[in-house]
Amino acid sequence: xxxxxxxxxxxxxHVKRLSWAIALAAAAGPGMVVLAADGPVDDQLVIDGxxxxxxxxxxxxxxxxxxxxxxxxxxxxxxxxxxxxFANPGMLAVERGEELWNTxxxxxxxxxxxxxxxxxxxxxxxxxxxxxxxxxAAKPVNVELQINKCRVAQMGxxxxxxxxxxxxxxxxxxxxxxxGTPMHLDLAAGDMQSWWDKGKAVYxxxxxxxxxxxxxxxxxxxxxxxxxxxxxxGQVNGFPTYRFNTGGMVSLHNRFRGCIRxxxxxxxxxxxxxxxxxxxYVTWRGTGLSVETPAVRQ
Amino acid sequence: xxxPKPRIKVPKTAKVGEVIxxxxxxxxxxxxxxxxxxxxxxxxxxxxxxFSCTFNGQPVFACDIEPAISANPYFEFNARLSESGSLKFTxxxxxxxxxxxxxxxxxx
Numbered sequence: 591x592x593x594x595x596x597x598x599x600x601x602x603x604h605v606k607r608l609s610w611a612i613a614l615a616a617a618a619g620p621g622m623v624v625l626a627a628d629g630p631v632d633d634q635l636v637i638d639g640x641x642x643x644x645x646x647x648x649x650x651x652x653x654x655x656x657x658x659x660x661x662x663x664x665x666x667x668x669x670x671x672x673x674x675x676f677a678n679p680g681m682l683a684v685e686r687g688e689e690l691w692n693t694x695x696x697x698x699x700x701x702x703x704x705x706x707x708x709x710x711x712x713x714x715x716x717x718x719x720x721x722x723x724x725x726x727a728a729k730p731v732n733v734e735l736q737i738n739k740c741r742v743a744q745m746g747x748x749x750x751x752x753x754x755x756x757x758x759x760x761x762x763x764x765x766x767x768x769x770g771t772p773m774h775l776d777l778a779a780g781d782m783q784s785w786w787d788k789g790k791a792v793y794x795x796x797x798x799x800x801x802x803x804x805x806x807x808x809x810x811x812x813x814x815x816x817x818x819x820x821x822x823x824g825q826v827n828g829f830p831t832y833r834f835n836t837g838g839m840v841s842l843h844n845r846f847r848g849c850i851r852x853x854x855x856x857x858x859x860x861x862x863x864x865x866x867x868x869x870x871y872v873t874w875r876g877t878g879l880s881v882e883t884p885a886v887r888q
Numbered sequence: 889x890x891x892p893k894p895r896i897k898v899p900k901t902a903k904v905g906e907v908i909x910x911x912x913x914x915x916x917x918x919x920x921x922x923x924x925x926x927x928x929x930x931x932x933x934x935x936x937x938x939f940s941c942t943f944n945g946q947p948v949f950a951c952d953i954e955p956a957i958s959a960n961p962y963f964e965f966n967a968r969l970s971e972s973g974s975l976k977f978t979x980x981x982x983x984x985x986x987x988x989x990x991x992x993x994x995x996x
Contacts, residue, residue: 676897679960682915763927837959 614704618863629820630662632667635882638675640770641844646878653809659879660822663813664888668834678830680884683839687763696747702760705744708709709767716840717881718767721870723780730785733761734841735861752860758839762830766882772878773827775870789871790799794863798853804872819888824849825876826869835888842869859864892916894989896977900995904970904991910941910948913962914979914987920955936961936987938980944973969995 592613597698633640644659646835671677688694691702691709706733708710731739731799737760738749750757775784793804807816808824843860848866858864889954897911907978914936921933930931950964952967 676895676911676913677962677964679913682913683961722918 620877621643629649632659633662633669635669635673635880636661636686637673637769637882642770642882643750643772643878644880646772649874651732652875652877654812654823657825657876657879658804658812659827659876659882660825660887661821661828661882661885663822664886667784668886668888672828672882678832678884678886679837680830680839680886683759683762684766684884685831685833686759687756687761687766690760691763696745698739698744698746698884699759700745702740705740709764711802713764713767714769715768717765717776717883718771718773721873721883722776723782725780726880728781729863730782730866732842732866732869733764734783734843737761737764753841754777754841756787758841762839762884765830770880772880773873773876775874775877777874785870786874787862787868789867791868792868793871798855799851801851804849804868823875826872827876827877827879828887829886830883831885833887839884840887881882892979892981892985892987894977894979894987896975896989897905898975898991898993902969902990904995905968906969907966909964909966910975910995911962911964912939912941912977913960914990915960916979916981918955918957918959918961922955934982936979936981938978939963940978941965942976943969944971948975965995969993971995 593666594655603802620858632644633644635644642659642661644661646657648654648657663674664672671679694701694704702709720736721732722736724736725729734750734752734757736759741747742749749759757802773780777786785871796803804824807821812823813821813822829845830839831845832838833840841860843865846865847857892914894912894914898906902908910973914919916936917934918936919931919934921930924930924983935953935955935957938950939953939961941943942946949963951963953961954971972993975991975993977989977991981987
């Protein structure tokens with residue numbers, strides 16, 4: 591293509607885009623907001639009077655300069671629903687989780703309260719510091735698995751199945767206690783570093799018929815549209831999350847599996863080593879972001 | 889499904905003539921009657937079909953609710969009150985159950 595033709599084409603495209611913008615502005619009329627084509631928005635998340643950290647400097651060795659919460663990539667109505675804990679439907683799961691926390695279950699006649707007392711004190715930072723190194727199992731343990739461990743070993747109860755409503759509710763309740771606390775993992779504990787390495791390898795491995803890695807969307811294309819959806823950095827600080835899409839709570843491993851399914855790859859099992867390693871790595875990628883559980887997403 | 893539990897958020901006090909926001913939420917599956925179970929049979933409709941709010945016996949807000957309303961219906965509306973009293977909220981279920989809640993508000 592000659593330079594002149596190229597320039598003409600560019601001008602034409604520019605004019606076309608401009609006329610679109612005018613048409614949109616006219617259609618929107620006064621008082622309505624035309625959504626910008628790329629995020630994130632400049633907004634402050636305050637939940638129950640507490641300021642959340644939704645934007646922070648990335649930790650050393652992070653591929654992106656700034657770590658951004660997925661909240662900044664959502665539409666105004668979705669953002670407002672999360673900011674109002676009364677309107678947030680995820681809080682229903684948190685309430686159910688509180689009931690479970692106080693409910694005796696299993697042969698030992700114990701509830702969570704029997705050992706951990708008041709969750710507001712004992713679980714204050716748990717949601718921000720998991721997955722944690724579990725020396726006995728010689729692998730990291732996340733909140734869901736820790737709950738199951740307690741249920742089996744301490745309470746003599748059955749472990750929750752993956753994504754059982756009670757698992758989602760209790761996990762949401764436990765993580766919600768850390769609302770506002772910046773996420774931070776202790777990678778020096780045990781073998782955490784090697785799991786971080788494994789997770790990083792998963793993050794950058796292209797998979798599926800579409801040949802996409804996590805990084806293809808959430809690192810290289812943050813802020814762009816994927817069809818009608820807005821790509822965030824894929825941060826995990828709000829899980830389990832309430833999604834309007836399904837009208838229910840979505841766990842982190844469900845989300846991982848959903849993304850992997852969308853690349854048309856075979857999905858690893860929930861809580862498999864592969865996904866646990868990914869959880870360690872992706873949690874680290876959000877270091878410094880406030881825990882937002884239960885976040886509200888589209 | 890767990891028993892539907894109503895929740896309301898209203899200020900405890902207000903000034904005469906002040907516009908206050910009233911927020912309500914009830915946990916409910918709102919089964920539309922159009923979904924099928926694994927055997928392909930229709931799951932019978934079971935929704936909250938009416939919601940109303942009264943203040944000292946006078947209507948403030950009421951509406952019929954149809955099957956397209958999502959689970960856990962949330963209503964927010966405003967009111968201007970001129971005296972202290974009690975806000976009463978009722979939700980009517982398809983099976984005839986009535987879930988109710990009440991809130992005292994001091995207006996000065």
